[in-house]
Amino acid sequence: MQASHNGDPKILIALDFADEQQALALVAQLDPSQCRLKVGKEMFTLFGPDFVRALVARGFDVFLDLKFHDIPNTVAKAVAAAAELGVWMVNVHASGGPRMMQAAREALQPYGERAPLLIAVTVLTSMTGDELSQIGVLRSPAEQVLALARLTRDAGLDGVVCSAQEASLLKAELGPDFKLVTPGIRPAGSDAGDQRRIMTPEQALAAGSDYLVIGRPITQAAEPAAVLAAINAGLHG
Numbered sequence: 587m588q589a590s591h592n593g594d595p596k597i598l599i600a601l602d603f604a605d606e607q608q609a610l611a612l613v614a615q616l617d618p619s620q621c622r623l624k625v626g627k628e629m630f631t632l633f634g635p636d637f638v639r640a641l642v643a644r645g646f647d648v649f650l651d652l653k654f655h656d657i658p659n660t661v662a663k664a665v666a667a668a669a670e671l672g673v674w675m676v677n678v679h680a681s682g683g684p685r686m687m688q689a690a691r692e693a694l695q696p697y698g699e700r701a702p703l704l705i706a707v708t709v710l711t712s713m714t715g716d717e718l719s720q721i722g723v724l725r726s727p728a729e730q731v732l733a734l735a736r737l738t739r740d741a742g743l744d745g746v747v748c749s750a751q752e753a754s755l756l757k758a759e760l761g762p763d764f765k766l767v768t769p770g771i772r773p774a775g776s777d778a779g780d781q782r783r784i785m786t787p788e789q790a791l792a793a794g795s796d797y798l799v800i801g802r803p804i805t806q807a808a809e810p811a812a813v814l815a816a817i818n819a820g821l822h823g
C-alpha cells in the first residue's frame with residue numbers, strides 16, 4: 587500500500603497531554619497535510635469540546651477517541667454530539683454489540699457527507715491473550731479481533747481499531763475498503779510502554795493499516811515535528 591503525504595495523511599498523532607498549552611504548542615508546529623490529530627479521554631475530560639473545536643478550527647482532521655460503550659440510545663446521542671463538533675472520525679466499542687453499533691450508525695445518517703467516519707474498538711492494543719482470558723475471553727487476540735471486526739462490518743460501520751498485528755488478517759477477510767486504525771505503533775528502538783501488540787510504522791503500513799495512531803514516540807520526543815517528518819519519510823521510502 588502506498589502512503590499518502592498530502593490528501594490522506596496516515597499518521598494520527600495522539601494528543602495525550604495534561605496541559606492544554608503544551609498540546610497547542612505542539613499543534614502549532616504541525617501541518618494538517620502531514621498528520622491528523624487524535625483527542626482521547628484525558629484531554630477531552632480536562633478541556634472538553636472547546637479543545638476539539640480549536641483543533642478543527644486550525645484545519646486538522648480530528649479523531650475523537652472516546653470509545654463510547656453504553657446502551658444504544660446513549661451511544662447514538664453521543665456520536666451525534668461528536669458529529670456536531672465537526673470531527674473526522676469517532677469510535678465506539680464493538681463489544682457494545684450490533685444493536686448499539688447500528689444505533690450509532692443511524693444517528694449519523696442525518697449528517698450525510700458531513701458525518702464522521704464511525705469505527706469500533708476491537709481488542710485494546712495494550713492487551714495480551716492472557717489478559718483476555720482473565721476477562722473470560724478464551725479466543726486468541728487475533729480471533730477475537732476478527733470476530734468483533736465482522737460484527738462491526740455487518741453493522742455497517744466504516745472500520746475498526748485493532749493492532750497492526752491483525753491488519754493483514756482483517757484485510758484478507760474483510761476487504762480493502764474496511765478501514766483499519768492501528769495504535770500500538772512503535773518506531774524501531776522506541777519504548778513500548780504499556781502497549782503489547784506493537785509494530786513499527788513501516789511494518790504496519792505493509793501489513794495493511796490505513797491509519798497509524800502514534801502518541802508518545804512523537805509527543806514526548808525532543809523534536810516532535812522532526813520525528814513525524816522522519817516517520818512520514820519512512821512510509822514513503
Ligand SMILES: O=c1ccn([C@@H]2O[C@H](COP(=O)(O)O)[C@@H](O)[C@H]2O)c(=O)[nH]1
Nearest residue numbers: 600626709710711769770799800801802
Ligand atoms: O487499542 C487501543 C485503542 C486506543 N489507543 C489509544 O492510542 C494512543 C496510543 O498512544 P501511544 O502513546 O502511542 O501508546 C493512546 O491515546 C491510546 O488511548 C490505544 O493505544 N490502543
